[in-house]
Amino acid sequence: MTSASRPLSPTQVRVLALLSAAQKPLSAYDLLGLLREDGVNAPPTVYRALERLMRDGLAHRIESLNAFVACNKPHHTELASFAICDHCGVVAEFTDQDLQARLSAVSGRSGFHATRMTVEIHGHCAKCAGHAHGHAH
Amino acid sequence: MTSASRPLSPTQVRVLALLSAAQKPLSAYDLLGLLREDGVNAPPTVYRALERLMRDGLAHRIESLNAFVACNKPHHTELASFAICDHCGVVAEFTDQDLQARLSAVSGRSGFHATRMTVEIHGHCAKCAGHAHGHAH
DNA sequence: TCATCTATGTTATATCATAACATTTATTAT
């Protein structure tokens, strides 16, 4: 059997809780600020906790924001995609079954073998439509 | 008529040439190093040139690498997607007509209005397949 | 017990990006 992985450490649990509670992606330094009261004082601890959470599929990195979100569907294996509102900052995670297959197929035409995919869509969420421009406030 | 935009400045032309000549994405500081012989000494000049090139669709930012590539198909309006070899570092830009429509449709189900999309696929190119792991060398 | 693995602490530094303001160059209108 595949050896069970260790349980999350208190720091890892705390980081996941902070990400889950946030309505928006948090940067590593946002998290570090929130963790200071827990006695965490240095960036590596935060980045290490994030590594573990991402390895376990419990959190995702938003590349275009250099920030992190809790996974809204832990333990799924499909490609996670994100719709990011540039007005209010909310991020919606979604999964489209065909998308990963299509991306694999298209990139694979030239013999490319995909191991990881980043799909991030910027724009405006339903609530913020109408505000054509604007940044988070 | 839509007013013609200015021609590229020498610095902008130089940055584009460097990106085109490179076999891999270049970071802003890679470019800065290469531009020192041209008398460019500070990051803002590089970032500004990149801004202009990206605005004109002549270069793209690879979010997952914090680096930049020349566009292989200037003036197209379709979504640009990238296949990034994590072994040798080469980036292939490709366009799939249906992909943008599909992404718009899927994200739009909840009323989201897309303005910009990032699609980056990491893995191994045909030449590097077989090398299952490994990083650029 | 001993070796190993994971996590964390700690210090320092590397890397990526922009703010703010001055200056210069090119374009356009008059």
Added chain:
DNA sequence: ATAATAAATGTTATGATATAACATAGATGA
């Protein structure tokens, strides 16, 4: 021509993101 404008660049400083390297500690398992 020249004044007004817009775009690019220079310059200094700083902000923001991320990791290297090495030490320590606790848990797991042979």
